[in-house]
Amino acid sequence: MKKIIFIVVCIFTFNLNAIAQQKVTISKPNYLEGIITQSTFKQKPYANWFNRNYDSYKPDETIVKKIKKHLKGVTIKAFMGTWCADSRREVPHFFKLMNEAGLNENNLVMIAVDYRKKTTDNLQEGLNIIRVPTFIFYKKGKEIGRYVEYAKESLEKDILKILKEEPYKHSYDRS
Template identity: 30%
Template structure:
């Protein structure tokens, strides 16, 4: 009788342990999936990497139709550089960065260099460029001629990112 009692207890314990391990296993898988979905894009990225990694940016790039004024303004960037500090999580970045990329692509701009620097939610990234450029708001578009900063468009442009940046060249 006592053996049957012990056997029943052991079987119950096995059942409880199996349930515990199933919860642990499925819980870990769910955590991994959630982390993959919310993984941040941080550091220097190419336009192609950005558009492949972040669907919202790709959708906004595809949907945007630049004006003739924007396409003409993009010609003002010959020999200049633009550094963009943005957050993949930031709605203003999701709107404005794809617009910039689309205009530069369609206008076949003679831009010397384009740097896209993704920052985390603390507005930081590994190279420390956010610090030297004194980043406060995202996105921040910085126009350079050589090493000289000509000016910035911060967060929300007045007319459009391209036209506001082109106005800095005058």
């Protein structure tokens, strides 16, 4: 009987240790998930990388003026990961560019995803998010283009092409 109790206690202890280890690897308190706003990045621990990259970015003013002309009727759904180096670089630049171009913040939805590029509420469902950041541009509810992970020319030039509905393929578009 003592051996059976010992075995049960060992199995129970092993299972608890396995569960505890899973929680540690899955749970990342500094990684956001779900709908977020620019003000989210103004808080610790995100402010360190966000403010540095926002402040250092100097968009081409000539292109910013052209982007501003093409923002009417545009909505944007953006996906990023606070764990992702590309997102930490591009998202602050994107916000600065959109702020300078005068994008109405109501026309932008920024969504933070986990490592699998998903959210608990499946906000990414049906949108084929394979890399982050991904900025999807819409006019009249129809996708007109997307910027994925990094620029082909520059953030401003790539976004201007999308907004003007000129031929543009992001770096992972194999069509």
